[in-house]
Amino acid sequence: MWQLYAVGRAPQQRAKLRLEAGQTYVVGRSTDCDFPVPWEQFLSRAHVSLKVDEQGVQATRLPGTTNPIYLDGEPQAEFRLTAGQRFVIGESSFLLQQLQPVDAQPDLPFQQITFSAADLQHSRYEDADRRLEALARLPSVIATSQDQEEQGTHLAELILAGIRHAEAVAVVVLSPSGTVKVTAWERRAETQGSVRPSARLVQEAMHNWHSVVHVWEKNSAALPEENEYTLQAEFDWAFCTPVARTGADCWGIYVTGRLDEPLSESHPLQINLQSDIRFAQLVGEVLSSTERQTRMEGQLSILRQFLSPPILAALEETGHDGNLNVDLLQPRVCPVTVLFCDVRGSSHRAEEMTNDLPGLLDRVNRALAVMTDAIIQHGGVTGDFLGDAVLGFWGWPFPSEDAPVKACRAAIKIREQFLQMQRSHQHPLADFRVGIGVAHGRAVAGKVGTGGRISVTVFGPVVNLASRLEGMTKRLNVPIILDEATAQIARHRLPTSEGRLRQLATVLPYGMENPLLISELLPPVGEYSQLSDADLAMFERGVELFRAGRWQEAYHALHELPSSDQAQDFLLALIAQHNRVAPPGWKGIIELASK
Template sequence: MAELTAECAESQNRTTVVIKPDKPLAVGRDEQCDLAVPWDKSISRKHVEVHLVGDSLRVRRFAVAANPLFHRGAQVESCELEPGEHFVLGQTAFLFSDARTPRPSTPTQPVEEVAFSRDDLRRIQFLDADRRIEVLTHLPDVIWGARTDEELFVRLTTTLLAGIAGAEAAAVVSITGDDPPVIEHWERRLEVAGEFRPSTRLIRAAVLEKEQSILHVWESEEHHQADYTITQEFDWAFCTPVRGAATQGWGLYLAGRFDRAANPAGQIDTSEQQLRGDVKFAELMAEIISAVRQVNRLERQQAGLRQFFAPRILSSLGDGFDTKSLDPRECDVTVLFCDLRGFSKQAEGARDELIHLLDRVSQALGVMTHHISEHGGVIGDYQGDAAMGFWGWPVATDSAALDACRAALGIRAAFAATAGKKDHALADFQMGIGIAHGRAVAGKIGTTNHVKVTVFGPVVNLASRLEGMTKQLRVPILLDEALVDRIQDELTPEEGRIRKLARVLPYGMQTPVTVSELLPPEAAFPELTAAHLASYEHAVTNFLAGDWEQSYRALHDIPPSDRAQDFLNVLIAQHNRQAPGDWDGIVKLPSK
């Protein structure tokens, strides 16, 4: 943002106007001018026109102006200024500046440069500890109360000036790589003192090169010999880096003059305890800023991740984990798809109550995601009235596959518990779940403004297809063969049971899949006993072997309430209990 500041040393008047490209501004004593300087009688009503072209400011004197235009000590009709330069009309100096860009370097080299290590600062004693501590106690509130970074920078510069009485100017700066430093915000104790432009050299050395507080002290005699300038120099300046991932490249910059009344010329040096105490105070401020910003950053990060990750996953990642660990990578995962049944039918019959129906669907999805999260899964995605969760990323665990099955059984139990409650939000809803295990790519994807975590690969498609097949095979939960191989020795009868249903070739796929049902333990689902499951296993073995007569008889030992037997019974009945001549044990499903 380019600015033109008019300042009169004699009257201590000062005003600033923002300059925009391709919009010439009139400067003069007339209040109708874009930059009005009514205090200077030597300036005409309309004296000059200024025009921002690129990074330069072109100044042209109007022919009607009575007094001359001065630039670099010479009388000119027009001139071109770079940021940091000024021109003079009458008794007023006009400084052209980019409010966010400091000058390349100080005009004179410092007499002394002092770098402060943390050990050096620990040994420094405050002369006014009570006042410093009072300022520091309010610093966390200052930081937390800022709604934006811009507001924070304003608050910090004010706090710096309150805590360092000898500073005449303060700024929050930032710098990255080879780019020039940026002045995020600056303030001077006296508003009429002119613009404050920190030293690029000092900022770069403190924040990037040495990463420690650095103090510069300049020749004190300069200020007595120099004429008035709008950019008055200082006796000293120091920059303190604000270390930390949440404040990378930040620095606190202070500048001021020595009190010559208390310290006559020749008696001032960098060992002065007060100035060293100022550096220590800035270091303490920097540490508090870094710590509070880091906590704030972690809280925002945790809030963003909490919608995807279970608490135990967040705990295992740790507070300071590298977000690069969330980048997509290939890993072993167990994927669960859960679809809500009955939604479309109810939507057709409740056109006047769709908001209420949508609320019920949200509660149903909440049940699904609760159990996924409770058992350590990652909430991957929502697809209409379906939810997807997965295990094995970002933290791989030996129990991932089993945890997915526990989540599925929890979802089934929650829906079963509401089946007879007509007034319950889940009443008349059923669900189908497909779970598959295999290699996939999981990670964080999205744009700067919208991020989500997901998993993709053949195993994801298979889990989705298994969920769809629960309708055809008439069971609530289906597992693929890889998952069964992984959990069958770990799943105890008290947690759940597995029964193989068939070997099928899903519609549109090239590879057949052996599918199994995940059942609750017998204590929770006594309709199917261990003896019933043994009969069913005998029926499936005969079915696959082509002995459909024996399979048919074994299926009749299963209670009629079990819908899974219907799938095999229908196929067997359609072929008069005789397997086709080309029977290979694979049932080709006619549709998704």
């Protein structure tokens, strides 16, 4: 593996790119290039092509470029680079380095020192001004890094700035198999090659989760001059401090440098190293904590559109390593209450607003927001969006005996909000209506998809039933219809101060085999409902007479209701069609001829 290192005149003008054999890379000033170098004004937008193989790099100046490429002081249109060679364009030089794999050979240190978390906790921060100045750059590193490799490089630069006697820093990852990988590195003298951490040191630190120092002392009499275990002769000491676990991998910070004299208890470097390790650990932990928070926030941003705050809080509390406890979201069979809510009036609007489709979309989105907010505020989960309809459900991921009651509260809230908007003729949603169906039963609920494409949904006959109930609201002229299971629970657990129920009819929906006893959910007496409790009792008396085949009596009972109550219209029309006489063989069930 190779690396191209770009260096400009200013200290901050540095960049590097890993080059994989078999790949071709373009270097230029444009951000569309594989290796953009925006500071170099003499670069064309795309200036040079690099074809990489195992032995080196074949470089070719691209057509249309103005400024020459210099190799060994001579302009070249096409040339070959090997390790340690460089070319120059304008005021920037480009050095090719060969990245060596981390040596798996067990390099034996002359001296090993281990620092526990307690040891580091009591150590003082030496060179405080330098370290504070370095730490002040950390928010910028977090905010401006485009990817993990760039962030790791900036992190290494920051630690070099805070540890004055360090010569090189690397961000290392230890896999479960024991393989050590360098994800980013930086050296004070950037032209002196890459950093090759001691695999033994990294493994020692990560396995025991302690900060470990190794001293090799190439000039020590304790070891032969040509010590086969000294990993890099230019460095005398190194430490590795573990920072975080990401899945099965462990990552940490590796710092290395030179000794002016042998390390001992009286040597000031012994104290400085302890302070240096604590500084490196602090920087790494801040960065790791920020990454965990960012990762969790990213997951939450996806799930906020589906889940209520209590569910999100539970996911955070039971999560670990910066990840939500998504096991709670796995699909499973459970009792759920499903609410299906459809907007009426958007189709008519679509015909009127063919020249303003963005405006129509904005209105539909606002209507959907009203429905989803009510679902989430009452502890529900939003599932699929089907055009201008919303599916919500309760009872997952946590079981709830009050799921039907919560669904009823959400339905009443949605109805009230749309009624309130209808009273303001200038409101964008003034001419929108809603139909809501609520059903309770067993279903499969959970998340589907992975990564950033997570969606939450529910499957089962109860979902179809809720949709069919919503469709019945059009025919029966009522906003909210409940199935029998939901109505039974709501009658016992929903206070009349929040909502009331009345039976509408027993129906056999088209294409279904079993009849349904359906009920309407209404708000309490007040601003949003003028029907009294006596009116509801009279309506149910009319329904009982209707089911019993006593249609003449049912007709008179239903006529006692206020004319503003449209629920009576469906039954009265059916009774009138048969001259107030039940048909032969009447069983009290209304068969619906269509969905």
